[in-house]
Amino acid sequence: LWKICFKQYDHRLLMNMHSKEQEIISMMRVSNTRDKGFTLLMETYKERIYWHIRRLVVSHEDTEDILQETFINVYRYAGSFNGKSRLYTWLYRIATNECIRWSKKDKRRGISSPVIDGNHSQEPAEHDMESRDSILYKFQKCILLLPEKQRIVFNLRYYDELSYEDISEITGTSVNSLKTNYHYACEKIKEMLRNQ
Amino acid sequence: MIMEHKNEFEAFGKQMPYKVPEGFFDTVTQKTLKLAHKRKIQSVKRRLNFSLAAAASIIVAIVGGWLIFGETPEDQHTAISYSMEEIDWPEVSENPAESVIMDSLPPNHAESQPKQETLPTEITATDNPEDLDLLLKLLTDEELKILAEGLLMDIYVDDLNNEEI
Numbered sequence: 590l591w592k593i594c595f596k597q598y599d600h601r602l603l604m605n606m607h608s609k610e611q612e613i614i615s616m617m618r619v620s621n622t623r624d625k626g627f628t629l630l631m632e633t634y635k636e637r638i639y640w641h642i643r644r645l646v647v648s649h650e651d652t653e654d655i656l657q658e659t660f661i662n663v664y665r666y667a668g669s670f671n672g673k674s675r676l677y678t679w680l681y682r683i684a685t686n687e688c689i690r691w692s693k694k695d696k697r698r699g700i701s702s703p704v705i706d707g708n709h710s711q712e713p714a715e716h717d718m719e720s721r722d723s724i725l726y727k728f729q730k731c732i733l734l735l736p737e738k739q740r741i742v743f744n745l746r747y748y749d750e751l752s753y754e755d756i757s758e759i760t761g762t763s764v765n766s767l768k769t770n771y772h773y774a775c776e777k778i779k780e781m782l783r784n785q
Numbered sequence: 786m787i788m789e790h791k792n793e794f795e796a797f798g799k800q801m802p803y804k805v806p807e808g809f810f811d812t813v814t815q816k817t818l819k820l821a822h823k824r825k826i827q828s829v830k831r832r833l834n835f836s837l838a839a840a841a842s843i844i845v846a847i848v849g850g851w852l853i854f855g856e857t858p859e860d861q862h863t864a865i866s867y868s869m870e871e872i873d874w875p876e877v878s879e880n881p882a883e884s885v886i887m888d889s890l891p892p893n894h895a896e897s898q899p900k901q902e903t904l905p906t907e908i909t910a911t912d913n914p915e916d917l918d919l920l921l922k923l924l925t926d927e928e929l930k931i932l933a934e935g936l937l938m939d940i941y942v943d944d945l946n947n948e949e950i
Contacts, residue, residue, distance in 0.1 A: 631818075
């Protein structure tokens with residue numbers, strides 16, 4: 590009975606989410622209500638997208654820039670959103686692509702970034718962390734040492750709790766490949782934690 | 786397998802060790818909206834500038850093309866005839882041999898040459914063939930030639946007059 594109730598609740602939540610997404614999209618497609626729709630969109634997803642970006646680029650300043658770029662792209666191209674995928678997967682996809690673009694740009698400038706190569710120099714700085722949370726610090730350090738793809742998959746699966754189907758839409762990778770990536774990422778993190 | 790991994794990392798939870806500046810999430814929406822508007826205006830301006838530049842280039846290309854290639858054959862003919870009139874053509878002798886000699890002479894040669902005798906304005910007609918022979922002997926080759934040309938012209942004019950009649 591508990592399972593049925595939970596499923597019903599989950600289904601209702603999903604329907605509500607769908608209707609909210611539809612409302613946002615329809616508002617953003619009309620020029621008179623675009624700003625209102627955009628505000629509603631940001632209020633709904635800004636924190637989720639912020640943390641997704643922050644986990645990939647670490648620095649708050651860079652995260653803010655990428656977050657703004659992501660939502661500006663949504664504002665510009667809301668009319669071209671075909672509705673085949675969910676709105677939040679589209680947002681995650683744009684944000685992930687912006688992170689990759691940002692890290693490539695930094696790489697061209699000679700700054701290595703955690704998104705691309707998991708360089709040690711870009712691991713979270715002490716001043717940017719809460720010193721009391723040394724366990725969390727260690728855990729983040731291990732995640733940042735993962736290869737780019739495994740790090741993205743791990744973050745989306747572990748922190749954002751997205752389904753493999755959703756992650757597949759975001760990254761454009763097959764579900765089986767994502768499962769393998771996630772498994773390897775977990776194994777590597779465990780090994781790194783053991784060695785610390 | 787996934788549940789297993791989740792349990793393994795349970796100790797770490799979902800919390801992040803990063804700090805977010807206070808009030809960041811309260812202001813970021815309006816900041817982003819302002820930036821989006823700014824970008825939109827910039828984009829419109831850029832598009833407008835591009836359109837203006839494209840239009841100006843097309844106009845310049847059309848005007849340039851018209852100036853270079855746009856003249857009609859009549860215009861070209863008129864232009865050539867005008868230019869022909871404007872050119873101060875040097876007097877060239879009809880005799881090719883003489884022309885070559887004239888060309889090879891120094892520029893001041895003509896001035897140093899004694900002036901040719903002018904043609905008698907009126908040649909008295911005579912019925913006596915001996916007198917005519919004598920007169921022809923007295924004339925230089927040049928004078929004779931001019932006389933011949935004059936006679937030919939008279940005939941031509943007469944012929945034309947006859948045709949008209």
